[in-house]
Amino acid sequence: MDKRIEEYLSYLESVRGLSERTLRVYADDLERYEAFLQGIDIDAAQAHEIRAFAGSLVMEGKASSSVNRALSTIRGYYRYRMRFGGLKSDPGREVENLTMTRPLPKFMFEDEMAQLIESIDGTGFMDARDRALFEVLYSTGCRASEITGMTLESIDFPRGLIRVLGKGSKERVVFLGKMASTAMANYLVLRSMRLSRLKAEDHGRAFINTKGSPLTVRGMEKIVEKRRAASNMRKVVSPHSFRHSFATGLVAAGADIRVVQEMLGHSSISTTQVYTHVDMEHLRKVYELAHPHGTKER
Known part of the structure; x- marks a missing residue:
């Protein structure tokens, strides 16, 4: 080079x-x-x-x-x-860029998210970890890399906050909802027991694999795919789908687009605005299904 x-x-x-x-x-x-x-x-x-x-x-x-x-x-x-x-x-x-149509992000509706998370009904270490992982992904809208890099000391349970390190090493604060907080508390007990059983040193990363090492992005992808298949969900999803679902839900609920931008850690508002198009596409589909004149085929 x-x-x-x-x-x-x-x-x-x-x-x-x-x-x-x-x-x-x-x-x-x-x-x-x-x-x-x-x-x-x-x-x-x-x-x-x-x-x-x-x-x-x-x-x-x-x-x-x-x-x-x-x-x-x-x-x-x-x-x-x-x-x-x-x-x-x-x-x-x-030199100009190629013209391209930006694909709409793939996200999960609330019932699909519930189906995926509720399908994890065990009480062991992996079940507790995966349930906490999904709840935190959905509650915070974090990128997969931000979740794998999350440390125990970055979590403020009393205030329901987590400090994460995003793109460009920029730190931001995200919110830990009640369900995510409960899932994390349950998981951390089993996390401690797992490390103790393995006689492994605690490196401080919140999410670990079965060997006690920090969970990687690839490991997270495998977990999501495994749980998706087990829940009989047909839609193809990834760790990033939780982020898209988080943002789409906020926009659909009327959240200000700049607030959503801040929560996602986007440097440009144009990146966040794609979620307004996702919501309009959702509304269009609802209209076509529900309105008497919504579809051309009669």
């Missing part, structure tokens, strides 16, 4: 505070771009080379969102070089 790319990635890690996972994605995009240039100095590349690279990704069958992310990474690199590397012109400014 070119030294200048490595310096840019170091800048993103140390100054911008990007996560290891995000940095890997950026590195992959820039490595692919560098390989595509086939010997052309990256700082000497022109806009037409960037467009050609985007075209090659399209030809590979990459989704528009993936192509646009790669273009964003490249533009970020050239902005950095303009600011710190003495680059005279920015070829990325002349």
Whole structure:
């Protein structure tokens, strides 16, 4: 990898505070771009080379969102070089994103959420953990990575609050509802017993796997899929579906969009506004089913 790319990635890690996972994605995009240039100095590349690279990704069958992310990474690199590397012109400014229709987030209705959580009816460690995990995901609207990074000391049970570390290492406070608080209290008793039985040191992470290690995002994904299948839910859901359900529920209840933005930790209001479209789509479906003239087919 070119030294200048490595310096840019170091800048993103140390100054911008990007996560290891995000940095890997950026590195992959820039490595692919560098390989595509086939010997052309990256700082000497022109806009037409960037467009050609985007075209090659399209030809590979990459989704528009993936192509646009790669273009964003490249533009970020050239902005950095303009600011710190003495680059005279920015070829990325002349390249536009691919047009794309943003898919609506997949979420669960209240009865679907209840079906999923209530299907966990055991009393063992895994049942208590999974029930607490789902309740916290739904109560807080946190990202999966924020939940796996949550520590015991970040939870304020008396006030019903949790401090979480979001994207860009930004800390925010989320709310722990009554049902989530009760589920967490029950789980923490069994968590302590599990660590004691394993004679494992308590690392402080709230959610652990059966071996006592911190739960990973991949581990969480497997739990959600396992519980979804066991509940006979046909809808495909992921840990992020809880976040979408949280936000959609708030918007549907009339919450101010900027309040929802703050709760989700979105840096841009445009990211949050997609949930207003989700709610309108829900209303449309209700209308089509309930109104005498709601559907064209009679």
